[in-house]
Amino acid sequence: MHTTEAFRLDGARALVTGASRxxxxAVALALADAGADLALSARTEAALKDTxxxxxxxGRAAYLVPGDFAEPAAAGRVVDAAADxxxxxxxxxxxxxVLPTRPDGTPLLVPLxxxxxDDWEHVVTVNLDATAALCRHAHRHLAASPRASLVLMSSVAGVMGAPMMEAYAATKAGQVSLARSLAVGWARDGVRVNAxxxxxxxTDMTAFAQRSAPVSDxxxxxxxxxxxxxxxxAAWAALYLAAPAAGYLTGQALVVDGGLSVPDGGLAGIPKPPSPFAGV
Ligand SMILES: NC(=O)c1ccc[n+]([C@@H]2O[C@H](COP(=O)([O-])OP(=O)(O)OC[C@H]3O[C@@H](n4cnc5c(N)ncnc54)[C@H](OP(=O)(O)O)[C@@H]3O)[C@@H](O)[C@H]2O)c1
Structure with a gap:
């Protein structure tokens, strides 16, 4: 296979959740650029129509398969509708x-x-329970494909400590663990699984931090x-994991964090301003 073909997904049938923004x-558009047809899921149909x-x-086909992953049955419905x-x-x-949020929609960053x-349970329901349900339903469809790849969008918060975001981090670590277990269990079905x-x-999720210069800095x-x-x-890394280029890569957590999670023991000497969250 030519190298450029290894990064193509011509004719692939792809479901992307959280595709409205x-x-x-970005993942949906990257997969489309690589030749995939898309089923797009989220709660907000107007934004999905825009994607x-x-x-x-x-030049690719796009179908809407909306759903709210706070509902226990939604993940199964979304997967089956996409395959259909x-x-x-x-x-x-x-x-x-999701991050835990306040009633006004801003992130709720407080120590455990x-x-x-209730805040813990909502995040676990949407981020982890729905992931398990989605994987459970996706298996039979992916196992029938000759080029199956499942990518779980975890976070660097799943592989390092994240005080004030404990519930979020626990669900993201859970997705990494699930990807590893499924990768081993599904390898002989020809399904690669990575986080x-x-x-x-x-993105919108981090708008609260982008808006505040002290927090962003x-x-x-x-x-x-x-x-x-x-x-x-992040999208280009997802494309790589989905593509033939990553054909021998399964059970891994690919970290795309600008080096954030690399411990340097302070040796790099990069000056750090005081935390705007001190005393929270
Ligand atoms: N941004 C970061 O810094 C960052 C870092 C690491 C990992 N991540 C992860 O990357 C993923 C995407 O994050 P993002 O930053 O792009 O977030 P975002 O801008 O807030 O987008 C979240 C997406 O998920 C959908 N969604 C939210 N709640 C949902 C629900 N209950 N049911 C179905 N869909 C729902 C949203 O659409 P609707 O609102 O229309 O439903 C939207 O499409 C998340 O899993 C996040 O944890 C983000």
Whole structure:
């Protein structure tokens, strides 16, 4: 296979969840650029239609399979609807996810002892329970494909400590663990399974931090590359994991975080401003 073909997905049938905006939208467009037809999922149909229009503009088919992963039955419905409209599934990028939020929609960043059990349960329901349900339903469709790849959108928070985001981090670590277990269990079915762990990426989810210069400067000071990631930088990694180029890669957590999770023991000498969250 020529190298450029190894990064192509011509004719692949792909489901992307959380495709209405942010990283998921960028993943959908990257897969379409590589030749895949798309089933697009999220709660907000108007925004999904916008992503679908961009996919069609790139010459590929796009179908809407909306659903709310806070509902226990939604993941199964979304997967089966996607397989139905596409005639099967070769690629699933399960990207939908949430941070705990306040009633006004801003992120709820508080240490675990001061957080509520309800907040924990909502994040676990959407991020982890729905992931397990989606994987359970996706298996039979992916096992029928000659080029199956499942990508779980985890986070660097799943592979390092994340105080004030304990519930989120636990669900993201759970996705990494699930990817490893499924990779081994499904390898002989021809299904590769990997987790993708982005760092701080410029999307709606992190708008609260982008808006505040002290918070943004503090966060990026801890990133060796010294900046936010753009959604496409996670999307291109997802494309790689989905493509034949990663044909011998399974059970891994690919971290795309600008070096954030690499311990340097302070030796790099990058100055860090005081935490804006001190005393929270
Ligand atoms: N941004 C970062 O810095 C970062 C870093 C590491 C990992 N991640 C992970 O990357 C993924 C995407 O994050 P993002 O930053 O792109 O977030 P985002 O901009 O907030 O987008 C989240 C996506 O998930 C969908 N979604 C949210 N709740 C849902 C629900 N209950 N049911 C179905 N769909 C739902 C949203 O669509 P609707 O609102 O229309 O449903 C949207 O399409 C998440 O899993 C996140 O944990 C993000």
């Amino acid at each position: 942010g990283i998921g939208r 679908a229009a961009e996919v069609v503009h790139r 409209v596409l005639g099967g599934l070769d690629v699933v990028v399960h990207n939908a996810g 002892p001061r957080s509520a059990q 993708l762990c982005p760092g701080w990426t410029r 503090w966060l990026t000071a801890h990133v060796p590359l010294g900046r936010w990631a753009e959604p496409e930088e």
